[in-house]
Amino acid sequence: MENSINIDSILELKDVSVSYTPGKLAVNEVNAYFKPQTITAIMGPSGCGKSTLLRAINRMHELYPDIVTTGEILLKGQNIFKMNPMKVRRLAGMVFQRANPFPTMSIYGNVLAGYKLNNISLSKTEKDEIVEHSLRSVNLWEEVKDSLNKKGTFLSGGQQQRLCIARALALKPELLLMDEPTSALDPISTARIEEMLVELKDQYTIIIVTHNMSQAARISDNSMFMYLGELVEFGTTKQMFTKPKDKRTEDYLTGAFG
Amino acid sequence: MKDKIFRASLFVAACLIIILTASIVYGLVSQSLDAFSNFGFGFITSSEWDSRNDVYSALPFIMGTLLTSVLALLFCIPFSLSVSLFNGEYFRGHRASTILSSVVDLLAGVPSIVFGLWGFYTLRPLMVEMGVNEQGFGVLLSSIVLAIMIIPYASSLSAEFLAMVPNDLKEGAYSLGATRLEVIQRVSLPAAGSGIFAAYVLAFGRALGETMAVTMLIGNTNNIPHGLGDTGNTMASIIANQFGEAGGLKLSSLMAIGLLLFLITASINFIAKYIMKMVRQ
Amino acid sequence: MKKSFTSTTRFRLAKSSFFFYLVCGFSLVTLIPLFLILWELIRKGYAQFNPSLFTEVAPTSMEAMLAHISGAPIPGGILNGITGTILILSLAILFAIPLGITTGVYLAEKQDKPVARLVRSLSDLLQGIPSIVIGVIVYIWVVKPMSSYSALAGSVALAIMMLPMVIRSTEESLKMLPTSLKEAGLALGGSYATVVLRILLPSAFSGLFTGSLLAISRVMGETAPLLVTVLGATTVNWDITRPVSAASLLIWEFYNDPNLAGLIWSTSLLLLLIILGINLCAKSIAKRWKIQ
Structure with a gap:
C-alpha cells in the first residue's frame, strides 16, 4: 500500500481532465503533485477550472451524472478512483465558498457531523475531546465554548466558516481542500482564517482555491496558475510572484486580466 | 374619475370576499344554534343518533372522521x-x-x-376476499381510497420543500463522507422537516373533508367505529347521506356537524399555513 | 476507529442503494391507481360510448330494466347531465372569474395592507372548506328562500369553490411581472386603470387562463355540493331557477340504481377524460409560458 513512487508527495494528479458537457474540457490534462504539510494555492481568473479541479480531488463531481472526470489521482499512492468515494471524502476534507453549517444541528453537533453522518458512535468524553480540539485548532473554542448547544447558524459569517473548517478537521483528514473559503468574508475574518491556516500547516496539507492574489502570496508555499482549464504554471509561490515563467501568469499577476 | 371607480371596484371585490366568508360562518352558526341549545355540550360528547326520537349527536362522526383520516395519512x-x-x-x-x-x-x-366507484367495484371485493368483513364496506376501505386521494397533495408540496434544501448543505455532508441515504436522513429531511410536516397537515385537512368517496365506501352506520373492519360515518358523509330528507332539529344538527367540520378543517389549515409561512421566512 | 470506517462502509452503501430502490419502487406503485382507474373505466365504458350518449337523456329505471331483460344495451344517454353541467359551470365561471380576478388584482396591488392580508387569509380559509359544507350553506342561502333546488344554487356553490383558486393564480401571475412594466405604463401617461387593464392583465393572461382552467377542472367533477343544491332532473333544462342534472350527479344516480349501473362507466369515462384533458392543457400552457 505504501509502495508509492514518490514517497514525499501526499497527492498526485496524473492527466486529470473534467468535462461538464461532452467534448468541452473544463480542466485539461492537469499533472501535479503536492508535498505534505504545505499550503498550495490555485489561482486563475474565474471560469479557469480551479474549483473544478479541486472538486475532482474528493470526487465531488460524481454527485452530478453529467460531469466526467478522467485521469488518475493518487492520494498517498492510492488511486482514489479505486477507493470508496465516501472514504476519499473523509480523507480529503472540504471547505466551501459559502459557510454551510447544518441548520438543524447545534455547534457541538456540527463539529461531530462527520461522525454522525458516518454512523460512528463515540463516547461522551471522546465527543467532548474532539469538539474542543477541533474548535481550538480553528481558534473558535474561546468564542463559543459557552454556547455549544446553540444552532451553528447564529454565528457570524467568519465564525460559521471556521466552524465548517473545524467540522472538516474533526474527521482528521489527510488533506484540506478549500474552495475560496474567504471570498464571502470581511477583511478581519479573512485575516483570522489566514492566520489559522498557517498554524494548521504543521498537521495538514492544504490546497486552497483563491482569486485573491495577495492571499496566495501571504499564506501559500506553492502556487498553481490555471487558465482556460490548463495548468499554466506550478512552482513555489515566491518564484511565481517574483519570476513568473509564463507570459500569461505574468499578465495575470500584473492585473492585465482577471 | 375612471381611476377612482376602478380602485373602488377592486376594493369592493375584496370586501365581497370578506362578506362571503363572514356570511358562511354566520350561516353555519345561526343554523346550528337550534341543535346546540337542544343538546348542549352533549352534542359533541354523546353518541346517539336517533331520527325517530329526534335525538342527535356528533361524536360518532367526529370519531369516524378522525379515524379514517389518521389511517389515510399513515397509509x-x-x-x-x-x-x-x-x-x-x-x-x-x-x-x-x-x-x-x-x-x-x-x-x-x-x-x-x-x-368512490373504483373503491366500490374494484377494492371492495378485495376487502371481502381478505375477510375484513362480509360486505367489504368500512373504515379500512375508505381510508385506503382516501390515502390514494391525498398522495398528490402531500407529495408535491413535500417535494418542493425538499428541492429547496440548498445544495451547499448536501455537498457539505457528502464532503464528510456521507452516503446518499445518510445525507437524506441527516441533512435533507431535517432541513425540509417543518415544510414536509405542513404538507402532511394540509393533506390531513383534505382527508377530513372528503365526501363522496367516503360516503360510498364507509358503510353509513351511525356508530363509533372501533376497528378497521367496522362501518361508520364521517362528518362529511352523514351530511351527504341524510341532508336530503332532513328538516327541523335534524337539519340543524347536520348544520352543526357542518360547523364542527368547518372549524376542524379551518384550524388544521391554519396550522399548516402558519408553519409554511415560518419556513419560507 | 479506522477499522470501523472500512468494515461498515460496504453495509452503508448497500443500505443507501437499497433505500434508493425502495423509493423508486414505492413511487412506481403510486402510479398504478390512476392507470387502474382509467383501465377499469375504458374496459367497462367503451361499449356504451356511442352517439346517443350525447343526444339522448338518461333512461328511466324501467326502460333500462326492460332493455336489460331483453339483452339489449341500455338505451338513452346523458344529455341532461351534459347540458346541466354546462349550465352550472358557465354560471359559476360568470360569478367566480370576474370577482376572483378583481380580488386578485387588489391583493397584488395592496401587498401587505391589513385588508389585503385579511382577504388573503380568508381566501386560504375558503379553499380549505369541505365542499359538502359549502353545499349546505348554499342550500340555506339559495335553495330555501327560493323553495326550489336550482342550477343557480349549484353554480353559487361551485363559484365559491373556484374563487380562491382564481384569486391565488391572479395574484401570483401579477406578482411575477417585473415592476418596471407598470412603471413604464404609468410613465407613458397611462391612467392606473388603463395600465392594469391594458398592460398588466394581458401580460399575465396565460397565468390567469391556466389558473382558471385548473379551477374549472377541479370543480367539474364535484358531486357533494350539487347533491344538496341542484338535486337532479330527468329532462334537459336551461332554466336556472329550476333543478337540473349534471354529469357527476348522474353517476351518483346510476350508482344508486342497479338497473342503470351499466351507464356509470361511460359517464365516468367521459367526465374523467374531459377533466384530465383540461388539466393537461392547462399544464402545457403553463409550461410554455414559463419558458418564454
Missing part, C-alpha cells in the same frame, strides 16, 4: 414520501421526475365520485 406516508424524494431529491429536474409528478398531479384531478 399515504410511504408512498408520498417516496414520490417526494423521487421528485425533490433523487431525480430533481430530470425527465423522470417530470413524468412522475405530472401523473401524480393527474391523480388529484380524478373526481371524488370516480374514486
